[in-house]
Amino acid sequence: MQCELCKTRTATVHLTEIVDGQRTESHLCQNCAQKEGITIKNQLSLNELLSSLIAAHQESDEQSGTESQISCPVCGITMEMFRKQALLGCPKDYEVIEKAHDGNLTHKGKTPGGVPLTAPEIATDEQAEVKNENKSDSTGSLQAEELKKLLEKAVCDEDYELAAKLRDQLKALEQ
Amino acid sequence: MRLNELSSRLSQWFSPEAPLSDIVISSRVRLARNVAGHKFISRCNEAEKRKILEMLKETILSLNESAQGWLTPLGDIFFIDIEHGSGLERDLLIERQLISRNLAAGKGPRGVVIAKNELFAAQINEEDHLRLAVFAAGLNLDKCWGRINDIDDAIGKKVKYAFSPRLGFLTACPTNLGTGIRVSVMLHLPGLKMTDQLKKLFEAAKDMNLAVRGLFGEGTEAVGDFFQVSNQVTLGISEEKTVEDFMTLIIPKIVEYERLARDRLLVKDTNILDDRISRAMAVLKNAKIISSHEAMFLLSNLRMGINMGRVKEISINTINELFLLTQPAHLQINKGQNLDAEQRDILRAETLRAKLN
16 A cells, blocks of 8 residues: 555555544555654664653652752763763762762772772771771671571572571671 | 684684583673773763873783783783774674674774783773773683783783772773672573573572673673673672682582583483484584574584583584684685675585584
8 A cells, every 4th residue: 555645655554533523544654654743753762762761750759950950070971961871971970970879888899000008097997997897707707607508408498488588688697 | 913813713712621611601800990080981082082092002012011920921912993993803803702892883092902812802992991801711710800800900000090999990880880890601501491491590690680691791682592691799899709709609500500401301301302402403514594593593502412412423612613603704704705694694504514514
């Protein structure tokens, strides 16, 4: 079937309208249907659609719009731009856009060049902290070992309810 | 070094002698790094990107000088310009897992430094300024980590990284913030697939904050029962702990389940198993036209047959080699000309018949 408007392409959009009991049918090709505003462009990427939806949803959640207005003095990125791209513009953004990371977690791991960063006075403080941590760690890890053993046994016995409980306990302990 | 030197041989990380290599194809550790005092890539203009590229390229190419005392030397390394390279060259590097689709599709000055043995690749101006990666055959993550740690230390002494004591290495995407480490293992899991247990694996992986993807990483579906498992948490957990979890807990467990599934197939469903393997063999040995998707799928079944002792006359190395040689860019570069999809399907079938008969 040919498109009613351009009379060249094949009609792929078939529209039946009933207005005041009057029935009209139109058969159009994709291009003409788009021009008439009947269909939307079919190539809208799913990612774009989803991220704009999520952004819209989060914006409506916020009571004040001030946060999304803040832009980084170095690279000019705003909260809104970050939400859309999921990419930050420069290292400074981690200070400007607080929601970029989970504020509770801190870095555990290596430092650039493998060189320790801390100045001597702070280091002593930190060493004390490390010692304390080690203490609580050793009792913690003992418990964790036991829990792990119990968990393995529970899995072997196919007691998944118990296993789930033990797993949650382990998680809590590790945190 | 010319790229067709790469295209005609097997990647070293495809070795059948490595630990657990019947199920674990390869291990990879990558680190995301950015240079302090510059914007991240998405906000950089061309001149800034070029400056970063030149600086990192120089630094990395001179690494061999500082390699004394390393556990493993870097070997010969060379730079490949991705900005001015051909589409075919980019595809070849993707097929060999040396660069990401993201780097290939990017814009502006960018490139990769790779080791001739293909066990090291440093992508410059991908999502971050620098993406270091070290590969090994089989389950060998601790070796990968030791090696990449040395390389990263050496670069970190010459280049000032964007780093915060509280948040660690600062990355363009917050999902890499902290250690910037991504530990991934490529697995061949036809047993779990045949016994319908993959869903369980995916659910367990989700619970443990792991990502499971298809063969070529992000955004690709699994082809031929190959899966890539990787960590997702980079903040609040050290590199060593991440690697250790994979080496001692996660991967050995998955391998154990795959072995159980294979044993079950051998006991209960020998006919179905042998039928599938024989059909794969028959098509691969005789087809005149074959798509890369079908070839991957059938080679995967044949690989399982060899590893389970059902096929004796073909070596696992031949199969590993065919996985690479039958990919689109490999076919074209080895033939020395551009081919359309139909010509590729014919050449692929020819290549398979020649190697398997």
